[in-house]
Amino acid sequence: MHHLTDEDLVLIYYGESPRAHVEECAECRARFQQLQRLLNSMDAAPVPDRDASYGARIWANVRVVEAKRAGRIGWAWAGAIAAAALFAAMLQPKPSTEPVAMEDVRSRVLEAALDSHFESTRIALTEIVNDDAASIDTVDDLLADNRLFRQSAHAAGEVESEQLLEDLEEVLVEVAHAPTGSPELRQRIEKKGVLFALRVRAAKEGSL
Amino acid sequence: MAVTSLNRGMEETDLAAIGRVITGDRDAFALLVERHSRSVFRLAFRITGSEADADEVVQETFLRAFRQIHRYESRASFATWISTIAANLALDTLRKRKRWVATDEHIDKTDAAPGPARLAESRRIGDVIETAMNQLSLQERTAFALRHYEGLSIEAIARELGLSENATKQSVFRAVAKLRRVLGPWVGVFLLCII
Ligand SMILES: [Zn+2]
Numbered sequence: 001m002h003h004l005t006d007e008d009l010v011l012i013y014y015g016e017s018p019r020a021h022v023e024e025c026a027e028c029r030a031r032f033q034q035l036q037r038l039l040n041s042m043d044a045a046p047v048p049d050r051d052a053s054y055g056a057r058i059w060a061n062v063r064v065v066e067a068k069r070a071g072r073i074g075w076a077w078a079g080a081i082a083a084a085a086l087f088a089a090m091l092q093p094k095p096s097t098e099p100v101a102m103e104d105v106r107s108r109v110l111e112a113a114l115d116s117h118f119e120s121t122r123i124a125l126t127e128i129v130n131d132d133a134a135s136i137d138t139v140d141d142l143l144a145d146n147r148l149f150r151q152s153a154h155a156a157g158e159v160e161s162e163q164l165l166e167d168l169e170e171v172l173v174e175v176a177h178a179p180t181g182s183p184e185l186r187q188r189i190e191k192k193g194v195l196f197a198l199r200v201r202a203a204k205e206g207s208l
Numbered sequence: 209m210a211v212t213s214l215n216r217g218m219e220e221t222d223l224a225a226i227g228r229v230i231t232g233d234r235d236a237f238a239l240l241v242e243r244h245s246r247s248v249f250r251l252a253f254r255i256t257g258s259e260a261d262a263d264e265v266v267q268e269t270f271l272r273a274f275r276q277i278h279r280y281e282s283r284a285s286f287a288t289w290i291s292t293i294a295a296n297l298a299l300d301t302l303r304k305r306k307r308w309v310a311t312d313e314h315i316d317k318t319d320a321a322p323g324p325a326r327l328a329e330s331r332r333i334g335d336v337i338e339t340a341m342n343q344l345s346l347q348e349r350t351a352f353a354l355r356h357y358e359g360l361s362i363e364a365i366a367r368e369l370g371l372s373e374n375a376t377k378q379s380v381f382r383a384v385a386k387l388r389r390v391l392g393p394w395v396g397v398f399l400l401c402i403i
Binding site: 006007010011014016035038039041042044045046047048049050054055056058059061062065066144 | 234235237238241242243244245246249250253254259266267270271274275334337338341355356361362377380381384385387388391392
C-alpha cells in the first residue's frame, strides 16, 4: 500500500483531497495529526483588529478620493471630509495609551472641519436661494458629510453644533429631493433660518 | 443549517447592495465597506505583517472595488472577490518595499532561520509565527494566507493571483514545509497556550 506524501496530507487538511487513507492507515494518521497540530497553531497568531467605525472611515476616504477624481469638490472640501473622518477615528478608544492633550486636538480638528463644512453648505444654500442651483451631487455630498459631522458633534457633546447640523440636515434633505429652482424651496430655506445661523457663526469665527 | 441560511442571507444582502451601487446609489457601497473592511484588514496584515501597510491596502482595496464594481461576477462571494483584490495589493506593496529577503530561488537558504534558542528569547507566540511567516516568499505567503486564513481553494487562488494551479499548489506546499521547519519545535507550546 502506498503511503501519503506530505503534499497529500496538506491537501487533505484543506479538504482538497479525500481523507479515506488517513482513516485506514495508522502511520499516515499519525503524520496527519502532526500536520494538523502545526497548521492549527497558525491560528494562534494574534492579529490586530480595527474598531467598529473602521468601515465608516475607509468609506469616507474612498468618497473623498472618488469625488476629487470626479472633480466635484475642491481640495479644501476634501480636506474637511478627511478631517471629519480623522476626528471620528480619534473618538474611538485606542488600546495604546493616548497623549494627554488629545482632547484639545480633537476639538480643534472638529472645529476646523466643521467651519469648512458650514462654509461650503452656506455657499451651496446661498446659490440655491439665489436661483443659482447647486448641482444635486454637491447637495448629496453635503448631506452625507453633514450626517458624519452630526454624529461626530453628538459624540463630542458639542450641543450647539449638533443642533445647527440637525437643522441643516433637514434643509439638505429637502433640497436633495425638491425640483431645482422651486420657489417654495427657497422660502423654506429662508424660513428655517439656517442661512442666517450660518452667517452668524461665520462672523463669530471671524471668517466673514 | 442555521449557518448556511445565515450565510446565504448575508450574500443576498451583499448582492443587493452591489446591485444598488451599480444602478447609481453609490452610498450603498458603505454597507459593503462596513461589513468587510475589518476582515480585509486582518488578511492584509497577515500578508504584509504591518498595520500601516495593511491600512493602506484596505483603503486601496475598497477604492479599486468601488471603481470596478461592474466587473464583479457573482461566481464568487463579494468577500472572496474583495479578499483577492486585497491579497494582490498586499503582494504589490511588499514587492515595492522589497522588504522580503526570501524569494522562490532561495528556498533552501532557510537554514539561516533563527534556531529554537534564539526564538525562545522572543517568547510571544505571535513573534514566533511571524518569524516563521517571514521565511516565506511573497507568493508563498500570499497563497498560504488565502488558503489557510481565507479558506479559498487552490483553484480560486490560482485564478485570482494569475498563477497555474500547480504553481499555486507548490507555493502552499513550500509554505507549509518552511513553517514546519521553524515552528515544529514550538507546536506543543502553542497548543498549551491555545487551550
Ligand atoms: Zn499510509
